[in-house]
Amino acid sequence: MLSCESLTQTYLSGGKPLTVLKDITLTVPAGEALAVVGPSGSGKSTLLGLLAGLDRPSAGVVYLDGQRMADLSEDERAKLRGEKVGFVFQTFQLIPTLTALENVQVPLELRGESSAGRAQDLLARVGLADRLDHYPSQLSGGEQQRVALARAFSNRPKILFADEPTGNLDASTGGTVIDLMMELNRESGTTLILVTHDPELANRARRTIRLHDGAIISDSDA
Amino acid sequence: MTSWPFALRMGWRETRASRRRLLLLMGAISIGVGALVAINGFTENMADAVEREARALLGADVSLVSRRPFSSNVEGLIDSLTQHAASLAGCDTSPCALPADRRIARTTEFDAMAYIPRTTGTRLVQVSAIEGPFPYYGTVETDPAGAWDSARTGRSAIVDPTLLSALDARVGDTLALGEARFLVTGTIIHIPGDVGIQSVLGPRVFIPAMYLDDTKLLGFGARVRYEAFLKLEPGMDADEIASEYRPQLRPERVRIRTIQSERRQLDRTLTQFGRFLGLVALMALLLGGLGVASAVHVFVKQKRESIAVLRCLGATAGTVFRTYLSQALAIGLVGSLLGVGLGITVQLLLPTVLRDVLPVDVNVRPSVKAIVLGVTTGVWVASIFALLPLLKVRHISPLGALREPFETGIRTPRDRYRWLARAGLGASVVFLAIIQAGNWLQGLAFAGAIGVGITVLWGAAVGLTKAVRRWLPARAPYLMRQGLANLFRPANQTVAVILALGFGVFLLSTLFLVQQNFLRQLRFDSVERRPNLLIFDVQPDQLESLQDEIRTAGLPLAQAVPLVPMRIESVNGEPVLRAAAGQEEGDSAASATWAHRREYRSTYRDTLVDSERVIAGEWWSEDFELEADEVIPVSLERDVAEVLKVGVGDEIVWDVQGISVPSIITSVREVDWAQFQPNFFAVFAPGALEQAPQMFLTQTRADDPVVRGTFQRRLAEQFPNVSSIDLMAVQQALDRIIGRVVAAVRFVAAFSLITGIIVLVGALATSRFQRLREGVLLKTLGATRRQIVRIVLAEYAALGLLSAAVAIVLSIVAGWGLVTFVFETSFVVSVGPLAALAAGMAVLTMVVGVWNSRAIFRATPLQVLRAE
Known part of the structure; x- marks a missing residue:
């Protein structure tokens, strides 16, 4: 489903090249749940960004659902994301000017599907059937992340990228969100890439890779 | 494409959090559009009014104007024109008894002192002596109504209301002009071609021409304007006739005016004023555009995260760009529509602001052309100004939705669209300026000035x-x-606000x-104690007693300045009239200009005055004496010398009341005309013109307006032909x-x-x-x-x-x-x-x-x- 070879990312920082990711090679079969763990600054988010095609690597290649990402233009990658990828962010990243329902509809609308039915169903599925017309600022953190989950699944993604999905939530709320995410993931057979530094959360994934200073230091199945 | 529907929907939803801000941006655009719609609409209304009142502007089809009484030659031309008209009217016996409305109307205009004996008020006025059925077109409105017709036969005068208020007089008073007396029978409300403000400088007095001689004001040196008005038969083309007769009239120094030429001139003046105001209005719109650009710039920065999320969710750069572009378009469109409403309101107010400077009655109505132009310009300005900052949204990386550990700000790689947008912005400003200015050169100059500014x-x-x-x-x-x-x-x-406010x-x-x-x-009233009472048209035999009068009144006496009327006969041996004809035939070698044709009122003196300085050649010495057979030295003013294309050493022969007076240019002077004192294009050395027919001008000063008024009255009584101007007035x-x-x-x-x-x-x-x-x-x-x-x-x-x-x-x-x-x-x-x-x-x-x-x-x- 997802693989990368010799993935390296180097940024210029203060005029000096700074290598954030070194020679990462990785394969994730369809339906697998992979947790990426490591301390802050170990390159987790950079890896996620590259795997999801949000950025271009300095070296190496990424294949997403058989597509070589480097062959795609910026816009083609955006379309690919729209069709096959879902995201959950640490800071929820709901669009503040849209209601919960509209936020969930965005990926569908981008594809030209404007039916509100699926979005409503998904919001009901995450327990927010009575919050459709609320704006993000009117929702609690847990509720916002549940809207984000509904949004992530609205386009029936083949692969879901979750970046510290519980990072901004208290333990019990976080737990509820994770349970929900895992359920949805199982139901739809989505491949999951989960970035976290919470070992407990990582344990929920079948496979864990550990990053340190931009390199994989361990790759283990639970 | 699914992109536009999404962009429009998203653009609309996005406004929820910022409607207040969008409204303000719309406001910024609407003010400029409003100004444009109002000014352009009003300019069109003025042009319509000129078109509608064109015939009444001149009051006739054709008129002939001269500073001298028409020669027999010109009178012959006028006759033939009238006969021509008469024959077209089916009257071919000669001489034809023309019906009253086909007689020639004439006016004789000059400045003189009006004096009301009852109130002892005096004032310099513009006298117009009317003969025949003037005007053929348009009507003269008077108070009381009908006074115009009744006043054409008796010893009566119709005057500007400002004259009555200035002299504390009323209808029914006697008014003295020179040595004649008239009964004031009414005041002018409206006369064709009238610019209200004209009467501020010199109120007008209309009298029947048959009593003109009684005033004894048309003596030597009086500046008189003679005009004959003709009405043509239907089917006669005034402009054809004008171009047919113009070559014959030019050597006679007679100008021929037609409705078309009047209209063109007025149109040009009004349109130019309208266009100038339009450019100022365009400036307001461009500032609004600048405000939009600045706001969008900040807005894009604030929206970075939302945009990054959209990009993560699969929105292409183009979709995001279209989302925000649709907002800019909406700002432009709604702002412009609001502007149209504002503009029409302002347009209704403009006649009030501009009254007194308009020669025509303007019917204000909204102009479709101005509205379409205003809306198009408004939408365009909002979009093109928003474009540059908006292009940046295309470079917002979806990575921004995660965390951005190594990047701050929006990376903007070299982007040819940015260059295109910049070029488009520059070209738009130039284009809009050219449209508004109505010609390339002024438009470019204005755009350049905006750029520099x-x-x-x-x-x-x-x-x-x-x-x-x-x-x-x-x-x-x-x-x-x-x-x-x-x-x-x-x-x-800060910078954008300073710029917009500034x-x-x-x-x-x-x-x-x-x-x-x-x-x-x-x-x-400045400390220089300049003279504030100008006394002119003084005949040589009146000068001494007039100076006595000034002394008796205890007022300071300035040196009298002689004025000798003359025309140019030839420049360096080239006769001016041939030069004039040459121009008519398109001969560029000898071109006659206003400077060749005009009447000069020159003086002679031995010293320079303080408003002038010699910039070429040398001024004659104070004890200069003209030798016998010596060509008289003359000093020309710089601009005239330039137009005549002459300099020191060139020769000009002047026609001084029929006598040829050769002269040699010995110096060129620069004159500060803005200083209100007698200045001259041509100053002669003493010794040659003393015997020429001439008159005098003198000045004095009285700080107290009452003293000035009293003294003016005494002058009017004792020297009816002498005019005086209160410069303070x-x-x-x-x-x-x-x-x-x-x-x-x-x-x-x-x-x-x-x-x-x-x-x-x-x-x-x-x-x-x-x-x-x-x-x-x-x-x-x-x-x-x-x-x-x-x-x-x-x-x-x-x-x-x-x-x-x-x-x-x-x-x-x-x-x-x-x-x-x-x-x-x-x-x-x-x-x-x-x-x-x-x-x-x-x-x-x-x-x-x-x-x-x-x-x-x-x-x-x-x-x-x-x-x-």
Whole structure:
């Protein structure tokens, strides 16, 4: 489903090249749940960004659902994301000017599907059937992340990228969100890439890779 | 494509959080569009009015004008034209008894002193002696109605109402003109071709031509304008006739006017004024565009995360771009539509602002053309100005939705679209300026001036802002430092606000400086003790007794200046009339100009006066004596010498009342015409013209207007042919006329200032949440409401003062340039009013700032921190 070879990312920082990711090679079969763990600054988010095609690597290649990402233009990658990828962010990243329902509809609308039915169903599925017309600022953190989950699944993604999905939530709320995410993931057979530094959360994934200073230091199945 | 529907829907939803801000941007656009719609619509209304009243403007189909009585030659031409008309009318017996309405109408116009014996009031007036059925077209409205017709037979005069009020007179009074007496039977309400303001300088008096000789005012040296009006039969083309007869009339120094030529001229004047105002209006719109650009720039920065999320969710760069472009288009469209409403309202007000300077009755109605042009321009300006900052959204990386550990700001790679957008923006400004100016050259010049103006204002704004930042004393009170620091906060719009506010102030301040300096030239109450009473048309045999009269009145006596009327016969052996004919035939070698054809009223004296200086050649010595057989030396004024294409050493032969007087140019002078004193194109050395027919002009000064009035009356009684002008009254009249025109320009310039204020409020709205949060944070940390108000005041006082300072400094430069090079006079800055303008600006921005910050005072810390 997802693989990368010799993935390296180097940024210029203060005029000096700074290598954030070194020679990462990785394969994730369809339906697998992979947790990426490591301390802050170990390159987790950079890896996620590259795997999801949000950025271009300095070296190496990424294949997403058989597509070589480097062959795609910026816009083609955006379309690919729209069709096959879902995201959950640490800071929820709901669009503040849209209601919960509209936020969930965005990926569908981008594809030209404007039916509100699926979005409503998904919001009901995450327990927010009575919050459709609320704006993000009117929702609690847990509720916002549940809207984000509904949004992530609205386009029936083949692969879901979750970046510290519980990072901004208290333990019990976080737990509820994770349970929900895992359920949805199982139901739809989505491949999951989960970035976290919470070992407990990582344990929920079948496979864990550990990053340190931009390199994989361990790759283990639970 | 699914992209546009999504972009439109998303664009609409996105406005939810920022409707107030969008409304302000729409407002900024609407002011400019409103000004454009109003000015362009009104200019079109004026053109329509000119078209409609064209025939009445001249009052006839064709007229012949001359400064001399028509020669028998010209009278013959007039006869043949009339006979031609008569034969077309089916009257072919000769001589034809023409019906009354086909007789020739004539006017004889000249200036003279009017005197009302009952009130002993005197005033210089423009006399028009009417003969025949004038006007053929249009009607003369009088009070009482019908006075015009009844006054054509008796010894009666119809006068401008201003004359009666100036002389404290009324209908029924006797009015003396020269040696004749007339009964005032009515006042003029409207006469074809009338510009109300004309009567301010010299009220008009209409008398029947049959009593003209009785006045004995048309003696030697009187400046008279003779005009004959003709009515043509249907089917006769006035312009064809004009071009047919013009070659014959030109050597006679007779000008031929037609409805078309009048209309063209008036159209040109009015259109030019309208276009100038239109350019000022365009400026307001461009400032609105600038406000849009600045707001979009900040807006894009604020929307980075949302945009990154959209990109993650699969939106292409193009979709995101279209989403925000649709907002800019909506701002432009709705703003323009609001502007149309505003424009039509203003258009209805314009006749009030411009009354007295319009020669036609303007029917105000909305112009479809102006509306379409205004809306198109508004949408275009909003879009093209938004384009440059909007292009950046295409480069917002979806990575921004995660965390951005190594990047700050939006990476903008080299982007050819940005260059295209810049080029498009520049080209748009040039294009719009050319459309508005109506011709390439003026449009380019205006666009260039905008470019230079904005660059300089921008540079000055950036420089001053940096200077404040750098030199802000570290020991300044905390509240002041905090307030000023707000000018440099991230995502500030300080420069854009200074630019938008400053431009309005710049326009108003420049206008003020030019007006002040221009009017200052005409001040007679200045310390120089210049003469303020001008006495002219004095015949040589009257001079001595007149000077006695001045002495008796205890007034200062200035040297009498002789005036000798003359024309140019030949320049360096080339006869002027042939030169005139040459021009008619397109012969470029010998071109006759106004300077060749005009009548010169020259003088002779041995010394220079203080309003002139020699710039080439040499002035004759004070004890100059003309030798027998010596060609008389003459000194020409610079502009005339340029037009005549002559210099020191060239020879001119003058026709002085039929006698040829050869002369040699020995010097060229520069004359400061703005100084209100007798100046001359040609000054002769003493010794040759003393015996030529001449008259005199003299001046005196009386500070007390009552003394001036009394003295003018005594002159009118004793020397009926002598005219005198109270220069103080002229000054007041000019003040009024210039004030009217300036008021119209200022009215339009004010739109720029209003746009500037809206841009300021818009900028505040854009950073509102950030400010609210900071304010509340300060409150949480223990700041009192009073302290926060002080911070806000410091910030806005600085913003207002900076804008005003930048604008006023630049306006002083611009004003100096205009006054020195265009009006060619000295430049003085009046500090007081400018300081008041700057203070006013500061107060205005402070009020706007505090008003916009009122939410900070209301919000409780919890509300704001929750909203995070």
